[in-house]
Amino acid sequence: MSHTNTQAGLSLKAQLYALVVGIAIVSFIGSSWININTTRNYLNEQMEIHAQDTATSLGLSITPYLDGNSSNAVIIETMIAAIFDSGYYETIILHDVDEDVVHQRANPVSVDGVPDWFIDTFSLNSPLAVTELNNGWNMAGTLSVKSHPGYSYFKLWKHGINNFLSSFIICLLSLFIAHLILRAVLRPLAQVEQQAVSVGRKQFSLIDKLPMTRELRTVITAMNTMVTNIQISFMQMSQHADKLNKDLYVDPLTQLGNRRAFESQFKADLVEMEPKDLATFGMIQLPSLKTINIEQGYKSGDAYICLVAQAINEKLGILSSFKLFRGAGGTFLFTTQDAANNIMPLCESLHYRFSALNSTAYPQGFGEIIATSYTKKDDLSSLLSKLDTLLTQESSTGKDGVIYSDIEVKSTHGLRQWSSMIDDIATSDNVKFMFQPVKSCENNEVLYFELFPQFVFNQESIANNQLYAMAERLNKSTTLDKKTLKELAKLSSFASGVTVAINLTHQSLHDVDFRQWLSQFHHDNQETLPNIVFEVSESAILASVESSIDFIHFIKHLGCQICIEHFGSNFTSFKYLKGLDIDYLKIDGAFIRDLDKHPENRYFIQAVTQIGHSVGIKVLSPHVKYAESLAILNELHCDGVQGDYIQQTMHLFEREKENNNFFSPSALSLND
Template identity: 25%
Template structure:
């Protein structure tokens, strides 16, 4: 039984007990008062009758007529005249009646009518004694009516007390509900704070709960900071802060092969000509400062190009990945300017500086082929002199259509419903299907090629058209669920989540088929979730009551933000494939991912690995704490 109901029962019970006690006391008091009034009336009427009889003749007829006159008024149960020796001279009686008052009431509150008596004299001698007993039915009627009036007043008082009690209990219940909600959130591994109420007892409880939440958050923050350091050591160059070679090669492989990657892009590589000479001539500190400045330049370019990545491949080689950008000239010119500034600052010998090579790739090109083309471009630059940049043969690199063409293409595809979902299994370590990951595909023209999301979603984002595509994807997913698929996951763009109108339309779409919602998994990329975090929180809290499973995909690069996810109510994370590639042979990444899974499990999140390429990678995941995986190595059922 709930505490609120117990409080209500306590209030009702106390009110009833108070009413019953007051009612009984009032009724007994009223009965005693009526008995006293009857006794007084009997005595007064007996005295009046005795006086009248004393003044008249005492012959039997006159006495009987006087007694009959009083008795016939109907107010008396018995009128009797007794001689001085105690013998009854005249007696008139009628049965006791309670009128229409219920017998149970007269039995519960009996009224005794005590007889009144007075002396009848004849001159100076005693003629006899008059004894008179009034009927009690009038007293019962008065007591019965008084009971009804008392019940009415008590009822009105009880109603007023109930209304006041309800307000008081509701006031008490609000902070209790907040504490209960906080406890339920903690049981779901969502750690939220609540406002502390003014009531001292509840305030101490809320304060203790908030203190526990703060301690848990601090523990998560400490563990996240430690794992962030592990991630940096495993994936980043300690001097420049750029990605190391192994991690960058995973990112480059993902850009070339993942279905949701842009269809083309550029790779720029910089090679310092004589780093060893700089180290020897100017000292290690100068050489380190040179590398840090170059690293800062690469970091700045990455910050201005969403999805870009940069790395220090070895001592003198740097690389810049620009997905979706098939014209790296601006970035290359900027890097050349940085090298010139370093020469002017005296950090590099002006005779031997460095060289840049770049190449434009298409989705599906092999990693070895791209690296060979870019390396050849660097060699060409080295052969032509100092501080040069050469672009490799672009081969079959595809130029993007202009915005007007893309807008028309997307609008026609949406209008003609040339959209579909394809299926990739997501399974746990025992091979049981968790859900089907269903990325969107778009047909540019009737009967034409189906384009992967990476080919059109970046353009749709630029044209602010992601909302219609995302809603279409969710609608297609609901249709598949209605046909009997066990669970379907679709990804939504961060730009769509940012729109309040999209969030409301998405809620209405899913609410219209609410019975399918528990089998619908919705995921947003890490960059979109954290870039529009407040809107992402609003989206999660809007959809969670519908029963959808909510998650973040491509997670890991902003792992330090994981502490912000503790009270949103997410269900799962999908770890970016760049952390998963060759995980069976990378102890540093293994330590990071094991800690990531531990923290995610502590806040109630399922953890799924993306882009699993080999059976060796797949076999290594359960020991690290992963709950599921997707990618080429996961067999289709």
């Protein structure tokens, strides 16, 4: 789960502080060394002068007594002892004219209170001062005097300590002042950096307070202008896309998808269904709408339509896969991935709600409900004909609002059975994977492989649409997501650097406990897991944008990527993308299927690509079945494509047999 760390490297702040501290340390050490060396040279000169003066004055004093008289010798010794006993001299030696030592006094070199390392580092050179002694015109001898370095070492050590402390205090004060200056200078740069990071996360923040530094004011003003322009461009494109989307696919009265949106969505759902999947298609008619429009006016008719839409959403909206559309006039159409026998209780509850709302104001009845199951093999026109026929048959019986399903229920699973089945799946190893690549339009390389789990119960594959729909109702969809990730960690055929996508359910996206589990799971398996893209549906994001932002930040911290799939299916404003640090947008398949036959979809896709690219998001197009669609998507500058024309969905073990390194970005080519 590696990803490029945009904040890698040494920050400018660290570099400047390191430079300032380095200069301060070098200056401090250099000035201290020079100061001590200067003082040492001065002390050496002082000891030389002191020794020479002593030798000269003492020599003049003892010269009259150099006549060899024994009594005079005692005087000389006394005079030398008086000088030597002061302790400032290392040696005093008196030689006669024959260089023989007449008198000598020596003091051992020992320095108290000064460390040996300091003496070794800053050694003093005590010179030997010599003066000639004359008796009249005749030379009587020589006197040698050498100053003792102990006192000089002590003075040099004390001076070194004082110099160190004073220099250190000055250095700290200078560093503190430099810190204040650097902080004032770098604070705007940090704000600029944070602003750039925010733009990368699709957040457009401005810096209000401008610094005093002219260059920084110019940079920040330019950044603010750039961010403002990006925000304006994003908002304008979002508004344009929203208007285009609503004009084409949204009913202006109920804000539900219209008939065109329903047909596109229904065909896209068929493509995603598996042969064993069983879904439900329903129709709701408003038999009294025409009468109300004529007798009470269109305003009352509009209120009637909105009341029905509200009642439908209250009863059937609890289904995670429920989609409601308004057809022509007083017709509502809905689909759900649940089988008909699973939603019958909810439809009956809606029927009772219609009955409660029925009154003399609705002479032909409040509402009629017709529902039937369908599979991947069914087509829309035959299903609509069937529902119209069933509605006519039910109306002829004289029963108002009868719920009807023509699918004979041979075997049903109650909530307890589904719950038990999900628990069994979570503890078993009966999970297989299928996959399909998402390829780049620019260079035909694989952006990532999307994995689809297949769960097996009692040696039979379970239809994913029913399984996940029931898991959502039972609050157990997180269990399925955990199982999928655990099985993913067991796979070992991933090439280096490969990226795979896993779908996350609505519950997992907003479950804090799941995030804690995922963090530990990633920590325990990060060496074996590939790079991961989590795909979440647009409806799950819109359920709580704030919670989604927290989850995305958490995912990015783990090094994963995020993709919003079925983008555009909710006909909502695109402005919610601002602030979502996502990597991919996967357009809903309803806009891609038969793209060459629906030119109006091109404008929507073009708007999405412009919005995505303006904030650094890659736009992906699934359900590509024809070469004509691929050519159009390339013209519209989509970043990636997926679908049967690119490559059909394959079982994981089938590809593994062909190539042990099957999950490689270069392992697949277009149409292989």
